[in-house]
Amino acid sequence: MKDFIYQASSPRVVFGADALQHLEREIDLLGARRALILSTPPQAAGAHALAQRLGDRSAGVFAQAVMHVPIESAQAARAEAERLQADCAIALGGGSTIGLGKALALTSGLPILAIPTTYAGSEMTPIYGITEAGLKKTGRDPRVLPKTVIYDPTLSSTLPVALSVCSGLNAIAHAAEGLYAADSNPILDLMAEDGVRALVQALPVLHQQPQQAEARAQALYGAWLCGSVLGQVSMALHHKLCHTLGGSFNLPHAETHSVVLPHALAFNLGHAPQAAQRLARALGLDQPGAVAGALWDLAQSLGAPMSLRELGLQATDVETACALAMTQQYPNPRPLDARAVRQLLQQAYEGVRPSAST
Numbered sequence: 001m002k003d004f005i006y007q008a009s010s011p012r013v014v015f016g017a018d019a020l021q022h023l024e025r026e027i028d029l030l031g032a033r034r035a036l037i038l039s040t041p042p043q044a045a046g047a048h049a050l051a052q053r054l055g056d057r058s059a060g061v062f063a064q065a066v067m068h069v070p071i072e073s074a075q076a077a078r079a080e081a082e083r084l085q086a087d088c089a090i091a092l093g094g095g096s097t098i099g100l101g102k103a104l105a106l107t108s109g110l111p112i113l114a115i116p117t118t119y120a121g122s123e124m125t126p127i128y129g130i131t132e133a134g135l136k137k138t139g140r141d142p143r144v145l146p147k148t149v150i151y152d153p154t155l156s157s158t159l160p161v162a163l164s165v166c167s168g169l170n171a172i173a174h175a176a177e178g179l180y181a182a183d184s185n186p187i188l189d190l191m192a193e194d195g196v197r198a199l200v201q202a203l204p205v206l207h208q209q210p211q212q213a214e215a216r217a218q219a220l221y222g223a224w225l226c227g228s229v230l231g232q233v234s235m236a237l238h239h240k241l242c243h244t245l246g247g248s249f250n251l252p253h254a255e256t257h258s259v260v261l262p263h264a265l266a267f268n269l270g271h272a273p274q275a276a277q278r279l280a281r282a283l284g285l286d287q288p289g290a291v292a293g294a295l296w297d298l299a300q301s302l303g304a305p306m307s308l309r310e311l312g313l314q315a316t317d318v319e320t321a322c323a324l325a326m327t328q329q330y331p332n333p334r335p336l337d338a339r340a341v342r343q344l345l346q347q348a349y350e351g352v353r354p355s356a357s358t
């Protein structure tokens with residue numbers, strides 16, 4: 001076993017069907033009295049319903065979260081929090097809304113209570129991202145880690161099937177890259193393996209029966225574990241590629257993860273045998289070399305988009321994306337060379353099934 005450092009770092013987690021019933025108790029435990037409720041515009045009705053239910057504990061609703069946290073929306077949320085004299089923020093939604101809460105926490109110090117409704121896992125990480133003048137900057141800061149997370153699977157049952165599938169694959173990507181992270185440790189490896197197992201079991205059920213309560217719970221449990229891994233170790237080539245494709249070409253976040261993941265794993269797993277073994281176990285495979293292909297097959301069987309072309313990337317963008325991904329590289333188990341990364345991206349662009357030896 002390799003040497004490692006482990007330092008637990010987690011919000012308080014309240015998990016369960018109807019866990020939202022404990023919201024008032026959790027606000028009180030934070031010592032807060034006036035919560036500003038954040039959401040995206042499509043989730044505004046849920047945010048307003050929550051505000052009504054909270055009565056005096058609600059300072060108001062700010063329903064303008066959008067993907068990648070434009071600095072203007074972070075500034076507007078801060079101004080609204082000050083105007084309403086909020087002393088905490090509740091982020092009801094996916095990574096975009098929780099990201100807005102983090103940007104607010106970064107400058108105001110307000111505690112965040114997150115109620116995730118996707119599987120992106122942002123609620124478990126001290127990672128924030130803010131977009132200014134078209135450029136997304138990310139960083140890590142313990143102040144942005146939510147203080148409390150309420151995982152209520154009932155709330156994710158409205159997440160459309162297509163987004164449920166891609167969001168689940170986004171979560172699997174965190175665990176997969178965590179397994180070969182240079183700073184991984186045995187505890188997070190356990191969480192990563194079990195997180196992947198939970199999601200690969202839940203997603204096919206959700207694909208057939210989106211309202212199935214046990215599968216929603218299992219997927220959210222997997223998302224929690226995978227998000228915890230993302231928050232505590234460094235990510236590698238797969239996340240770098242997705243951040244490049246999302247940040248510079250505006251490709252949709254979860255869908256991009258879903259397309260790229262099998263190709264990135266085909267590229268890396270030959271250089272990360274223990275990660276490949278754990279992933280194979282989580283997927284119920286005998287052969288670690290079959291992991292990348294099996295994930296591609298799973299995504300296809302669940303109706304996920306299979307190519308970057310489908311997501312709107314232009315053929316001429318592949319070269320540019322490769323060049324960008326080669327700058328400020330994330331640590332990666334396999335040394336990067338531009339020709340091989342270009343080939344990986346071309347295969348993801350075309351949507352061909354990856355072979356283990358990409």
Ligand SMILES: NC(=O)C1=CN([C@@H]2O[C@H](COP(=O)(O)OP(=O)(O)OC[C@H]3O[C@@H](n4cnc5c(N)ncnc54)[C@H](O)[C@@H]3O)[C@@H](O)[C@H]2O)C=CC1
Pocket residue numbers: 040041042043066067068069093094095096097099117118119120121122123125126127128129155156157158159160163167230253254
């Ligand atoms: N800082 C971190 O650790 C992480 C940050 N992120 C960031 O999060 C963003 C993506 O977050 P996602 O969760 O993928 O998507 P999202 O939060 O943008 O949500 C996608 C869409 O689904 C809607 N939605 C969410 N939950 C729903 C539900 N239960 N029912 C119906 N509609 C629902 C939203 O209103 C939105 O329109 C990106 O900006 C990404 O960079 C993602 C993962 C980790």
Ligand SMILES: O=C(O)/C=C\C(=O)CC(=O)O
Pocket residue numbers: 099120127128129138170239242243
């Ligand atoms: O870009 C961010 O906001 C920070 C991290 C992530 O998005 C993680 C991911 O790629 O899912």
